[in-house]
Amino acid sequence: MDVGQMQRQLVEYTKSLFIEGYLDSQFLQLQQLQDESNPSFVAEVVSLFFEDSERILKDLTFALEQKIIDFKKVDAHVHQFKGSSSSIGAQRVKNACIAFRGYCEEQNVNSCTRCLQQVKQEYFIVKNKLETLFRLEHQIIGAGGSIPMVELSF
Amino acid sequence: MIMDCNCIEPPPGDELLTKYQYISDFFIALAYFSIPLELIYFVKKSAVFPYRWVLVQFGAFIVLCGATHLINLWTFTVHSKTVAVVMTTAKVLTAVVSCATALLLVHIIPDLLSVKTRELFLKNKAAELDREMGLIRTQEETGRHVRMLTHEIRSTLDRHTILKTTLVELGRTLALEECALWMPTRTGLELQLSYTLRQQNPVGYTVPIHLPVINQVFSTNRAVKISPNCPVARLRPQAGKYMPGEVVAVRVPLLNLSNFQIYDWPGVSSSYALMVLMLPSGSARQWHLYELELVEVVADQVAVALSHAAILEESMRARDQLLEQNGALDRARREAETAIHARNDFLSVMNHEMRTPMHAVIALSSLLQETELTPEQRLMVETILKSSNLLVTLINDVLDLSRLEDGSLQLDAATFNLHSVFKEVVNLIKPVASVKKLSLTLHLAPDLPVYAIGDEKRLMQTILNVVGNAVKFSKEGGVSIIAFVAKVESFRDARIPDFIPVLNDNQFYLRVQVKDSGSGINPQDIPTLFTKFAQTQSPTARNSGGNGLGLAICKRFVNLMEGHIWIDSEGIGKGCTATFIVKLGLPDRSNESKAPFVHKILGNHGPTNFAGLKVLFLDDNGVSRTVTKGVLVHLGCDVTTASSSEECLRVVSHEHKVIFMDVCSGIEGYDLVERIHQKFTKRQDRPLIVALTGNTNKVTKETCVRVGMDGLILKPVSVDKMRGVLSELLEHRVLFETI
Numbered sequence: 042m043d044v045g046q047m048q049r050q051l052v053e054y055t056k057s058l059f060i061e062g063y064l065d066s067q068f069l070q071l072q073q074l075q076d077e078s079n080p081s082f083v084a085e086v087v088s089l090f091f092e093d094s095e096r097i098l099k100d101l102t103f104a105l106e107q108k109i110i111d112f113k114k115v116d117a118h119v120h121q122f123k124g125s126s127s128s129i130g131a132q133r134v135k136n137a138c139i140a141f142r143g144y145c146e147e148q149n150v151n152s153c154t155r156c157l158q159q160v161k162q163e164y165f166i167v168k169n170k171l172e173t174l175f176r177l178e179h180q181i182i183g184a185g186g187s188i189p190m191v192e193l194s195f
Numbered sequence: 196m197i198m199d200c201n202c203i204e205p206p207p208g209d210e211l212l213t214k215y216q217y218i219s220d221f222f223i224a225l226a227y228f229s230i231p232l233e234l235i236y237f238v239k240k241s242a243v244f245p246y247r248w249v250l251v252q253f254g255a256f257i258v259l260c261g262a263t264h265l266i267n268l269w270t271f272t273v274h275s276k277t278v279a280v281v282m283t284t285a286k287v288l289t290a291v292v293s294c295a296t297a298l299l300l301v302h303i304i305p306d307l308l309s310v311k312t313r314e315l316f317l318k319n320k321a322a323e324l325d326r327e328m329g330l331i332r333t334q335e336e337t338g339r340h341v342r343m344l345t346h347e348i349r350s351t352l353d354r355h356t357i358l359k360t361t362l363v364e365l366g367r368t369l370a371l372e373e374c375a376l377w378m379p380t381r382t383g384l385e386l387q388l389s390y391t392l393r394q395q396n397p398v399g400y401t402v403p404i405h406l407p408v409i410n411q412v413f414s415t416n417r418a419v420k421i422s423p424n425c426p427v428a429r430l431r432p433q434a435g436k437y438m439p440g441e442v443v444a445v446r447v448p449l450l451n452l453s454n455f456q457i458y459d460w461p462g463v464s465s466s467y468a469l470m471v472l473m474l475p476s477g478s479a480r481q482w483h484l485y486e487l488e489l490v491e492v493v494a495d496q497v498a499v500a501l502s503h504a505a506i507l508e509e510s511m512r513a514r515d516q517l518l519e520q521n522g523a524l525d526r527a528r529r530e531a532e533t534a535i536h537a538r539n540d541f542l543s544v545m546n547h548e549m550r551t552p553m554h555a556v557i558a559l560s561s562l563l564q565e566t567e568l569t570p571e572q573r574l575m576v577e578t579i580l581k582s583s584n585l586l587v588t589l590i591n592d593v594l595d596l597s598r599l600e601d602g603s604l605q606l607d608a609a610t611f612n613l614h615s616v617f618k619e620v621v622n623l624i625k626p627v628a629s630v631k632k633l634s635l636t637l638h639l640a641p642d643l644p645v646y647a648i649g650d651e652k653r654l655m656q657t658i659l660n661v662v663g664n665a666v667k668f669s670k671e672g673g674v675s676i677i678a679f680v681a682k683v684e685s686f687r688d689a690r691i692p693d694f695i696p697v698l699n700d701n702q703f704y705l706r707v708q709v710k711d712s713g714s715g716i717n718p719q720d721i722p723t724l725f726t727k728f729a730q731t732q733s734p735t736a737r738n739s740g741g742n743g744l745g746l747a748i749c750k751r752f753v754n755l756m757e758g759h760i761w762i763d764s765e766g767i768g769k770g771c772t773a774t775f776i777v778k779l780g781l782p783d784r785s786n787e788s789k790a791p792f793v794h795k796i797l798g799n800h801g802p803t804n805f806a807g808l809k810v811l812f813l814d815d816n817g818v819s820r821t822v823t824k825g826v827l828v829h830l831g832c833d834v835t836t837a838s839s840s841e842e843c844l845r846v847v848s849h850e851h852k853v854i855f856m857d858v859c860s861g862i863e864g865y866d867l868v869e870r871i872h873q874k875f876t877k878r879q880d881r882p883l884i885v886a887l888t889g890n891t892n893k894v895t896k897e898t899c900v901r902v903g904m905d906g907l908i909l910k911p912v913s914v915d916k917m918r919g920v921l922s923e924l925l926e927h928r929v930l931f932e933t934i
Contacts, residue, residue: 059558062551066558067822070913074825082825090818125818127889127911132551 044186051177052189058174063167068130087171090129094164097122101157105150115153116145122160133163213271220264227261249296249303256296259289334485340368341489345496354504358390361497365472366392369486372440372475377427378468379404379449386427386469402426408444413467418445418487418494427471440474441482445490448498470494549590557583582623585659588652606755610782611651613705614639617678620658628666633673635666640679644703648780653752657760658707660745661773665711672712672770681706681776701781704758710772716764724762725750753777805921806831809850811882813837813867814857823855823887826917840867847871849880853924856904858886858895865902872903883924887912896931906930 058064075082097118104115123138137160144152178188231254238250266282344364348357362374373393377386380401386409388400402409408425421428423439446467472490474480560580568576621637628635658676665674681704716724725746753760756777764771810832814820820836827834835851837843844867847854856867868884875881885906886899899907908920909932923930 056559056562059562060555062555065554066913067911070911071822071825073914074822074829076829079825079828086818086821086825089821093817121816124816128816128819128822136551 044181044184047177047181047184048186048189051174051181054174054177058170062132063170064130065132066130067127071130084175086129087175090125090131091168093125094122094168097125098157098161098164101160105154105157110148110150110153112145112148112153116142119145119160126164131164131167134160134167137163217268217271220267224261224265224268227257227264231257249299252292252296252299256289256292259285259292263289337368337485337489340364341492344368344493348493348496348500349503351500352504352507354501354508357497357500357504361470361493362390362392365490365493369472369489370475371472373471373473375427375471376447376468377402377471379466383466389468409469412444412469413446416446416491416495418443418490420482421471423473427469428473438479439476440478440480442471442473443482443487443490444469444471445494446470447494447501449501470497550587553583553587553590557587578623578626581619585623585656588656606650606653606752608648608780609651610646610648612645613643613647613779614645616651616655617658617676620655620662621676623659624662624666628674631666631670633666633669633671635673636675638675638677640677642680643678643705644680644781646782647703647705648782649756649777650752654756654777654779657749657752657775657777660749661707661709661775664745665709665713665773669711669713669770674709674711677708677710679706680704701783702778703781704776705779706774706776708772708774710770712770715767715769716762716771717767718764721762721764725760749775805925808832808921808925809835809852811835811837811843811847811851811854813840813843813854814887815839816857819857823912826912826914829914830918830921832921843867844870844874847874847882849875849882851882853883853885853921856884856886858888858899865898868902868904883928885920885924885930900931906932908932 071083071086101115101118101122104111104118119138119141123135123142126134126138137156141153141156141160144156181188234250234254238247263282263285266278266285269278270282344361347360347364351357351360358376362376365371366374371392373391375388375392376390378389379385380387384404385401386404388402406426408421409427412419412421421442421444423429423442425442427444428439428442447470449466449468470490474482557580560576560583563576564573564580617637617639621635625635662674662676750760753775756779758775758777760773760775762771762773808831810827812820812823812827812834814823814836815838817838820838824834824836835846837846843854854871858865871884872881883905884903885908886895886904887908887910888895889910896907906920906924906929908916908930912920920930
């Protein structure tokens with residue numbers, strides 16, 4: 042596969058991520074911030090996000106497994122997760138978090154557990170997608186090409 | 196000497212006779228002597244004896260008679276002269292006394308006889324008095340019964356108890372055989388047997404109310420004796436051999452609330468009940484006057500008690516009704532509140548849900564714009580993009596609507612190109628119109644200023660809405676838009692009676708008329724057009740599609756712009772004209788308006804390089820800290836980050852020019868502001884404190900202002916936005932983003 046094809050593939054893939062709502066404009070902002078002085082800004086932020094998220098998800102699972110669930114704590118974790126996912130632009134994860142917070146307020150255990158599953162699912166999907174994206178980028182760079190910068194106006 | 200005695204010697208054979216005479220005389224004397232003794236004894240014993248003198252006389256008479264007979268004893272034998280003299284004296288005395296007594300008795304005996312008569316008379320009188328006393332006692336007892344009855348009757352407010360008690364007590368007091376109460380039926384034409392004394396459950400006998408005997412009873416308030424054979428009195432089968440007892444009937448007025456007039460009680464009652472009282476049959480008792488009076492009194496009391504019971508019933512009923520109504524009102528209020536909450540929730544959720552796909556559309560249209568396109572396609576894509584932007588604005592305005600109701604929406608004021616607004620609207624609508632084969636014409640008056648000051652976005656939205664409606668509801672013909680400056684004279688329009696135009700030199704009224712040749716509106720429906728969500732009922736009217744929100748929003752915008760909007764139509768099928776007038780400002784050529792707002796600073800205004808600007812950023816979320824730091828670094832700032840209030844306080848110094856604080860990540864930033872203010876007393880040295888929040892809540896904004904923050908911006912913050920924010924802050928030292 043030549044560089045041009047790979048670049049087109051990358052563009053297609055990125056496009057699909059936006060269409061399907063996995064990422065939103067915030068992600069583009071991140072990409073904008075990446076420049077010569079800060080060549081791997083996006084990767085850094087994304088890996089920080091992954092670390093953070095794994096930790097939060099573990100805490101959440103633990104909190105919901107307790108006999109007496111401390112909904113305030115759960116809500117605090119979800120709030121954190123929502124904050125980080127919206128900073129990244131992981132739209133679906135953020136939406137799932139919003140719904141989760143609603144159920145936390147209602148103190149509905151079953152719905153919360155279900156929501157947690159949903160959040161985890163969304164997170165893993167987006168993690169997967171982002172890893173694929175990075176892999177494609179690495180391939181292009183490896184092949185000597187450059188990452189096409191997508192200028193979007195919102 | 197024997198010659199002395201003149202007595203004749205008795206014949207010698209009469210010695211026996213002499214003996215008997217002797218004995219008899221003796222006894223007579225004895226008797227005569229004992230009678231006065233008896234008399235004296237008994238008179239002494241009796242207390243009252245008015246004739247003592249008679250007694251003395253009589254006593255004397257008797258004694259002398261006795262003495263005579265005693266002395267006679269001596270005369271049987273030869274006796275001396277002395278005895279004869281004594282005998283004669285005694286006899287003479289006796290004669291005198293007895294004559295005197297006889298004479299006296301003539302006076303006395305009638306008297307004695309009359310004593311007997313008087314005694315008889317007194318006995319009769321005593322008997323009579325006894326009878327009368329018996330009567331009085333009965334009456335008094337009856338009076339007591341009445342008082343007790345009244346007390347019983349008046350002590351309860353239950354109609355049934357009142358009537359039952361009345362019958363029972365009357366029956367007892369008057370020793371009645373039967374007592375019955377006939378009440379008028381609902382129709383008022385019959386009397387129905389409602390209560391009886393002896394029978395437990397009276398079967399519903401009814402009797403027509405217009406019987407003569409009943410009329411007679413109803414016409415007077417006295418108790419009336421009636422025949423035992425009349426229908427109301429015939430309650431029990433005839434006992435047979437006995438004469439039925441006398442029957443009395445009395446009316447009982449049934450009073451309603453309306454019958455109470457102070458000076459005319461009981462006034463005119465609309466209906467009466469009939470009380471029938473029967474004496475026991477075969478008792479030969481008669482109704483006494485006092486018994487009738489008793490019955491009348493009781494009937495009155497019952498009437499009063501019943502009326503009280505009726506009043507009580509009424510007021511209980513009224514109270515229940517009120518309770519019910521209160522309950523219903525409460526429920527309605529809660530339902531209304533729930534509905535309002537639901538609507539608000541719905542609006543906010545829908546708003547959020549609507550933004551997401553819109554972003555996708557905008558994103559992809561932008562992406563599409565970057566690709567290879569033919570000029571036609573490019574035009575189409577640009578139109579799509581513009582429409583989507585407008586749509587995003589509309590979505591924001593759906594949210595605005597709830598804020599419009601709070602009155603918290605404020606119009607932006609900026610200079611914009613008025614002519615191009617109209618042209619854009621035409622461009623947007625033209626494709627749709629040409630598909631429907633409608634002609635679209637725009638006429639701008641020559642004196643219409645090119646530039647105006649106002650809220651461009653919302654003005655365009657209003658014009659677009661009105662023109663859009665015109666196109667939507669026209670099937671043929673065309674739509675024409677005319678815009679001109681309204682002259683003050685034209686305001687004396689019957690349709691806008693309350694409109695008082697107030698202008699100063701920098702303002703003008705823009706008048707826009709959109710005429711279409713469509714299906715028209717029924718003049719009756721015109722008032723409801725501007726009501727939110729209201730749809731007119733007639734099928735030919737303008738209700739196909741649409742959510743009914745557009746015109747309501749337009750009206751509010753127009754009102755905010757101190758204007759007026761209305762629609763005229765001749766009728767169905769005759770098209771209609773929508774007109775609105777809004778106040779706009781005239782731009783001063785020398786200087787631009789200086790309102791600090793953020794929306795327009797999306798271009799590359801101001802310094803793009805904030806080299807070395809020391810900024811402190813506080814956020815406890817690691818990822819968003821990194822991202823925002825990246826943004827700030829990209830703009831050239833020297834960024835320090837802190838993840839807690841304590842760290843912030845530790846690190847902050849007078850070199851930091853701006854502190855950004857994320858206030859929705861749980862940090863209580865508000866008292867941090869206080870402490871920072873304390874740390875930096877001199878205003879010039881103090882860093883500007885700006886809050887970052889994702890919360891579009893007025894309360895948040897107000898709290899930030901209150902604690903003394905210098906600014907508030909909404910997340911998410913893009914590079915361009917941050918650039919604008921920083922330049923604004925450095926220039927004006929305050930920035931509160933409109934929420």
